Structures are given as structure tokens and as C-alpha cells.
Amino acid sequence: MQRHIQITALACAALLAGCGGSPNERTVPQAQTAPENSAMFGDFTVHFHSVTTDEVPADVARSVGIVRARNRAMLNVSVQETDSRQAVEADVQVKAVNLTGQLKKMTMRKVEQGDAIYYLGELSVANRETIIFDISVTPSGSEDAYQVRTQRIYYTD
Numbered sequence: 001m002q003r004h005i006q007i008t009a010l011a012c013a014a015l016l017a018g019c020g021g022s023p024n025e026r027t028v029p030q031a032q033t034a035p036e037n038s039a040m041f042g043d044f045t046v047h048f049h050s051v052t053t054d055e056v057p058a059d060v061a062r063s064v065g066i067v068r069a070r071n072r073a074m075l076n077v078s079v080q081e082t083d084s085r086q087a088v089e090a091d092v093q094v095k096a097v098n099l100t101g102q103l104k105k106m107t108m109r110k111v112e113q114g115d116a117i118y119y120l121g122e123l124s125v126a127n128r129e130t131i132i133f134d135i136s137v138t139p140s141g142s143e144d145a146y147q148v149r150t151q152r153i154y155y156t157d
Helices: 002-018 058-064
Strands: 038-041 044-052 072-081 090-098 109-113 116-124 129-139 146-154
Touching: 038 146, 044 129, 044 146, 058 109, 072 090, 072 129, 090 116
Parallel strands: none
Antiparallel strands: 038 044, 044 072, 072 116, 090 129, 109 116, 129 146
């Protein structure tokens, strides 16, 4: 019986060693925070989000003219008055580049659905490609242009 306990203890020690050693010696990687998807600028809040277009439900894609594919990305930008949360028309310009500095062609277009106003842009992406979006928003009636930068890695395989 004593031998069985020793073998069990050795087996447990071997398992723990295979898991990275003693708890005092292990370093646990820090969790990554979720990327920001909005920015406040005084009276305005700019919301932005990017997905591959195959993630957009088919009926939604059809209603706004989006081509669904794993190798296509869509950027959605909207502007609201911060206090009232009312949608605001804006001039939205986006420059999209990958990590090698290659400029990705993307034109933003306005989509209205009820009280909501969205600005959508699409571009092609490769597997594991990181795209950096520099977004410039000038709300209607404002002379100020607000700048936001976000990025996303796309997995298409």
C-alpha cells in the first residue's frame, strides 16, 4: 500500500512538472483587453466595428448590398450625439493599410435604416492579415474632424 502511495505521488509530481513546474515558478500571461469600439469627442460618440462579411447574416447583407465572403472585411462606422444617442450624419473617410504599408482600397457609403445611420466600407483581406483603419469623422454641422485608429487581424482559412 505504501508503495502505491509513493507511485501515485511521483506520477502527480511528473504531471505537475509537465504543466510548467511549481506554481511559484510559473508565469501566467496577462489577458488581452478587448479592443475599444467607440470614442467620445465632446458632443459626439463615434462607434466602429469590423468583421469578415461572412459573419454578417445573409438577410442583413442582402438588405445593405454586402457581398458575404471569408476573405472580405467590412468596417461599420456610426456617429451619435453623446447625450441623446441620436444618429448624426457625418463625412466619414477611412484609410486602411496592412502591416507592410500596403494601402487597401475602401470606399465608405452611407446606409440609413429607420433612425439609424451607418457608414459601411468593404475590402479584401488575406488570412492572418492585420488591417489598420485610420478613421476621420466630421459630424454634420461641425467644423471639427475627429480621428480614430483601430486595427484587426483577419483569419480567413
